[in-house]
Amino acid sequence: MEMEQLVNLTIDNKQVQVAKGTTILKAAASIGIKIPTLCYYELKGQGIENKPGCCRVCVVEVEGKGNLAPACATNVSEGMVVKTHSLKVVNARRTVVELMLSDHPASCLTCAKSGKCELQTLAQELGIRDITFKGEQSTYRKDLSPAIIRDVNKCIMCRRCETVCNKLQTVGALSAVNRGFMAVVATAFEQDLAKSPCVMCGQCVQACPVGALAEVDHTRQVINALNDPKKTVVVQTAPAVRVAIGEEFGLTPGTRVTGKMAAALRRIGFDYVFDTDFAADLTIMEEGTEMLGRIDKYMKGDKSVKLPIMTSCCPGWVNFFETYYPDMLDIPSTAKSPMQMFGAVAKSYWVEKLGIKREDMVVVSIMPCVAKKFECQRDEFKTDGNPDVDYSLTTRELAELIKQFNIDFNSLPDEDFDNPLGASTGAAVIFGATGGVIEAATRTAYELFTGKTLEKVDFNELRGMDGVREATVDFNGTPIHIGIAHGLGNARKLLDKVKEGKEFFHAIEVMACPGGCVGGAGQPYHHGDFTKVERRFAAIYEEDKDKPLRKSHENPYIQQLYKEYLGEPCGEKSHHLLHTHYFDKSDKVEFVKE
């Protein structure tokens, strides 16, 4: 075995020994010295590290070097002597941040990122009270897509969005344009984001340290609906929200606040507090049945059936394959996402039950997601122009709403969701983590396929944080090959293998965001601390473990729904209400290739 080479150096008069190839930034962190950063952004464990060394906030003095070195992008060397807060460093760091502020709108009061803005925090930490260098500010137009706002005036050229868009997601909608003072990150030819190859996954919003990229805010529309006496307002919350929203109220990442969240939603004034998890169980019934049907036909030699079947509950992923894999549109499951299934059921079954008109019901979803804002606006999810889901809010927007309604979140009692559309199993909860959808499907499919009771519901081989995972599940003698990817770049790797015929899978699960929905773009900002996502991930499985029922088909309300209303999974009514189809959007990519 090769010995790891160690390097000795001194940082702020402290001796430190680290592995060769370590940056000054990490060497300092290892002895508790935090060097401020801004452009640096790491998704640890996901192979993503943005360190262009361009903001120059993390500069330090290295003895013997004439100019200052960026700690994030400078490797340590033997005998190096580093000062992280010499007079020269502090002056330079302050000046650099002042320069950034001098070309940044001072509209903090109404900025989407105010309070969460890393530039704001930095300015405060460095004690900047006045900007010495005032001058012209660069200006650009604002660009609104259905899900994302680009307020490019606020761009500080940290390139974090560019790295996630290109390296993590391989979408390539954003890159640096213009030169010099006018340089910013934007779309090619500065076209509208909506016309670019953007899939609206929103990881750029999650990565942006300032207010240059933010989700489109829908809280006002939701408040208006709540205040409209004619409307029955129904809310559904996605599984990943309950393990993350606590962070917005100072709780440790991974704190499960399902009961408090339900209580808060009720206090805000939603008429029915339901759970997307219910629809997740429903998705398993539909998708699981579709999957088994396809596998069965395939095994019997039906050439018209293609495998693998791919999950389709992630809207960023759906946009991605519609844009980049238009030749594979017959492979994904036709099952709608849980959010859309919920909307379809709420605006048919539930309005019938309540005896109200479809137009008088407003369905609001709380999602860890930015792309859901686009998904609910898709034409195929509307009836006579009325959408199945009216508004989709991010986890962050819900937190803001709770604060606006003056609710002391932490002191709320735990409350339950309303029934029937609030009941769910553990299988639904794990939809919030990478590998969860396929595990939930496996739990149900196994029993349907083999006719036997599944004794061990935990499929550890499907869990984990590796970007691309493969596993084989034994269906009573029949090996079922499963592929899992999270992050669209990883999905691309997996899909290319399938396309080239290098590997065969029965089923593939893809989530656009790293970690799955727990790492969703609509979740509280993690500012590059990916351990937060890992804690939410762990909490999802704890939530699953604590559920009395852990297989979707065991959900009694689901059984009741089929009996009363839908008939059977993948039956005629289900097909009409719960399934969809996909569109070729590859022309968007062509434009960029020009």
Added chain:
Amino acid sequence: MTKYKMHILVCGGPGCSASKSEQIAANLRSHLQQEGLEKEVNVVLTGCFGFCEAGPIIKIMPDNVFYVKVQPEDAKEIVNEHIIKGRMVERLLYTEPSNGQKTPLDTDTDFYKKQVRIALRNCGLIDPENIEEYIALDGYKALATCLTDYTPEKVIEIVSASGLSGRGGAGFPTGRKWAATAKSKAEQKYIVCNADEGDPGAFMDRSILEGDPHSVLEAMAIAGYAVGADKGLIYIRAEYPLAIHRLQIALDQAREKGLLGKDIFSTGFNFDIELRYGAGAFVCGEATALIHSMEGLRGEPTMKPPRTSDKGYLGMPTNVNNVETYANVPAIILKGADWFSSIGTENSKGTKVFALAGQIKNVGLIEVPMGITLREIIYEIGGGMKGGKKFKAIQTGGPSGGCLTEKHLDIPIDYKSLSDAGSMMGSGGMVIMDESSCMVSIAKFYLDFTVEESCGKCTPCRIGNKRLYELLDKITQGKGTMEDLDNLRNLSHVIKDTSLCGLGQSSPNPVLSTLDNFWDEYVEHVKEHKCRAGVCKALMKYEINPEVCVGCTACARNCPVNAIKGEKKQAHQINQEACIKCGTCMEKCKFGAISVK
């Protein structure tokens, strides 16, 4: 083959071409033909002679007589008088500014006397579109010698021992760069020639490529042999069409002769070169930015390490040198490291090509040994200041160099001494200024360039340079404060200390050097609202002397903004608020009543 008795060399450099030197060559040829002399006298369109001030230039060899400011119509007289009758055409001879004498022999002129031409050795002497003329002057002999007699290690040893260093600006030792690329292990390595000459006013690389393209091709092949690369790339600005054209011809001819391609000199060594076009972004002179641009990525620099010698083009070890550096290499191989290192100073060996511009008599391209003084360059080669004005400053190193003054004129110049003096060698731009230059405006002028050319990647360069420019602008408007001067200095230092690449690390040099050397001038602008050079319009004040004004109303009638009021036959006044300082009134006043302060 014809043994020509005489050769007429016609400068085909950028300046002379613009003044119809091709037409001159054509006319000479047709007159020679008329006289039946085309077999005896050879007309060659060469690369740049360097003496652009006097262009278009032609030289008659072997007489070594050179004619200046030649027009196409002069061809007949030159043929009839000089070629046939052997009489020099007096009126086309050059007049030496130092003594007013007609100087027929170019080697006798002050402009050429102190020059030592290594990189430019063939420029102006050979036909750049004919590989055989290059070969006739020992072209490709250095490559042959390396391939057949030397190991790659030996080649690097010679280049290292010669003391040659990067002529593009930074002055990194060439031998060390080659050694680093040679040391990197990889399947594929690349040799890149940086021909993205971005400094305004600098045209040495262009002149070499236009006048002697094979010297660069040969050197790249030598570098390829030394470091273990079989592929070369020349990154050249698309705005250099003639250089591109000549390079393409040179590449074709070298391939035809088997001097590029497979199994060169039957040694099994393969090497070929491709051209890549840049859009002429100044920052792409930086090696990492250049490589990103060649890869089709945004032309912006990345952090070093990794150096390009480890990870360059397509992630492979890449040796990047500029045109002038390469042009020196064949001469070093043939004449030896000792010969080269005997020229120059302790710190810097060999020669450097400079582009002289500004308020001196002889502008043009010169190649001088390291260690020459600025005084020699300005007063001997440059012929002194134009119009008898007083020397004020010399700006060296291109837009991010510094402004040096009288007290620096006797420093023997090399990389270190220029940098110690607060400027730099850069790629060799030299702008000489007289007292009509305002140093605050000069600093502003250069900052305007760097603001324009910054790639925008790092904060200090993207925003800091803009703010420097704005502060300088404020001072030239007479609105500056003493605090602004402090801020100017602090910000300059921060930009130098924190910028990512050489562009930002040097862009404040014009500001810092003028603050250091011309502090009084800054203070005058701030405290007295005075621009001693009379350049800053906002600080100028036109005044009418009521004693002299006769009230003719000419000034008032001609003022474009109606800023002058007054009754007929009464003294007029200028409304200073409205005045745009165009100077029309002063021009129109027949009585000399208007003055500017």
Added chain:
Amino acid sequence: MAQIKTLADLQAVKERVYATMKTRVEAFDKSLSQIRIAMATSGISAGAKEIFDYMIEKTDERQIKAVITQTGVIAEGNNQPVVVEVVMPDGQSKIYENVDKKSADAIMDSLKA
């Protein structure tokens, strides 16, 4: 164009082409002696042109290292036909008057030594 595959090939091209460029290149070479022939009107009528051509031919033949150039009037007031000035590399110069082919041979011989 024939390929150049050896140093000898290269040398052959060099020699062939150099011969055509000699008069151009060697003017720069300060290590060579210069033979300057006065070719003002009087010189030409006295046969300076023939001497010029003769010396170019013969220096090559006899492999004498010298640059032959034409110039205007050599030395003020000198009206002797066919005047030749030889300038040595060290700057010393000698003027020959009334040069004919015979004395031209002698001049060239003096350089050979």
